[in-house]
Amino acid sequence: MNKVNLTIDGRQVTVSADSTVLEAARKLKIKIPTLCYLKDINAIGACRMCLVEVKGARSLQASCVLPVEEGMEIKTNSPLVRTTRRTVLELILSNHNRECTLCVRNSHCELQTLAMEIGVREISFPGELPERPVDQQSPALLRDGSKCILCRRCVALCHQVQSVGVIQATERGFQTTIEPVFGKSLNEVACIFCGQCIHACPVAALQEKDERDKVWKALADPDLHVLVQTAPAVRVA
């Protein structure tokens, strides 16, 4: 594999030519915040938390989807990057149910952790919150759309890893939501209750429930049983 040399925050690094800038930075143990990125599973450049400055580029670039190039010069912590990163985080938080102290993921939430690390204490963009109701119909998990940050990590897990594909992004812009397919509730689609989407969720948009009797009853469905047998179990770090 060809190698590429680049400079990140003044430090030289050599990586394989198919790497991204985020991977190169991680090789140097330089931390770039991410939310939507899941290694090998979800690299879609959606959240923009991983923006970096590239010498010669006209705008900041999402490092998780930015291929390395020979001689690149990257800044991950310049004043422009820090200011923009903070604005991006505030925008994400402005669309998020911020009742953190009442949340099951309080103190285990990637969004909350980032807000604390970056020092966001208030939101400059108060406004309307999208209406995304709670779906409690599934016996195994609860969906709280008011907490969803639209990172699509759950969608990638469900489709690409588990090969189940019962959730998807629908609508556009402010109306965008992550929903079960065909406009159904989770108990009406072929969810196999693997729970991988919960592990993938950086916030508390997906939460565990424990109604075992109902889960076993649903798993007795012969069509669903085939899916359970074929879906590989994975652990998301």
Ligand code: FES
């Ligand atoms: Fe790169 Fe979300 S982590 S855009």
